[in-house]
Amino acid sequence: MTIILASASPRRRDLLTQVGCDFVVMTSGVVEDNAQVVPPHELAILQAKEKALDVFSKVQAHDVVIGADTIVVLDGQVYGKPVDKNDARRMLTSLAGKEHQVITGIAVVTAKEIWNDFVVTNVKIGDITDEEIEAYLTTGEPMDKAGAYAIQGKGALFVESINGCYANVVGLPLNKLSELLKKAGVKLL
Numbered sequence: 001m002t003i004i005l006a007s008a009s010p011r012r013r014d015l016l017t018q019v020g021c022d023f024v025v026m027t028s029g030v031v032e033d034n035a036q037v038v039p040p041h042e043l044a045i046l047q048a049k050e051k052a053l054d055v056f057s058k059v060q061a062h063d064v065v066i067g068a069d070t071i072v073v074l075d076g077q078v079y080g081k082p083v084d085k086n087d088a089r090r091m092l093t094s095l096a097g098k099e100h101q102v103i104t105g106i107a108v109v110t111a112k113e114i115w116n117d118f119v120v121t122n123v124k125i126g127d128i129t130d131e132e133i134e135a136y137l138t139t140g141e142p143m144d145k146a147g148a149y150a151i152q153g154k155g156a157l158f159v160e161s162i163n164g165c166y167a168n169v170v171g172l173p174l175n176k177l178s179e180l181l182k183k184a185g186v187k188l189l
């Protein structure tokens, strides 16, 4: 049995490595579509499942595949990864001074069953000046992050407080993952 992380995200790899998991990475060919008309948490679960199932179709039947999808939700509006600098600027401007939710959907797929769930973390972004947004955009950090910021990077300068799982914001809720892996018969400790 091999544990496979169906993700191109270096953050997810780092988090899984942090907890001593022995795994390999395989990226899925799934194209995300955040415009789907389903509630945000369902969208995150759906996309996590799609990524995991796509990879599962290419591996051995006894393997375990993990998929995840992180979205930012502000007043019911879903923000994925920005398409360009203008989109990132728009996201950061609207997140400033407000609380939003970071939702990660997670799926663990085995030949027997698909376990899935989601985790919500509330994040309050403080006031940000236009000058700070422009400076942050030039770092390039926002471009591959949901909501256009990285709590684990310079984006931490904007985060006033969080309520909930930190790893969830970075892209992989480790406590929830452990719970789902245990159901699939995989123990990390």
Ligand SMILES: Cc1cn([C@H]2C[C@H](O)[C@@H](COP(=O)(O)OP(=O)(O)OP(=O)(O)O)O2)c(=O)[nH]c1=O
Pocket (backbone or CB within 6 Å): 006, 007, 008, 009, 010, 011, 012, 027, 028, 032, 051, 068, 069, 070, 071, 072, 081, 102, 144, 145, 146, 147, 149, 150, 151, 152, 155, 169, 170, 171
């Ligand atoms: C909010 C936030 C998101 N992110 C990242 C986590 C995810 O990698 C990314 C959201 O995009 P995702 O589509 O969830 O993931 P991905 O495209 O990077 O990787 P894959 O689909 O192959 O698994 O945003 C941070 O790194 N820090 C943060 O503070």
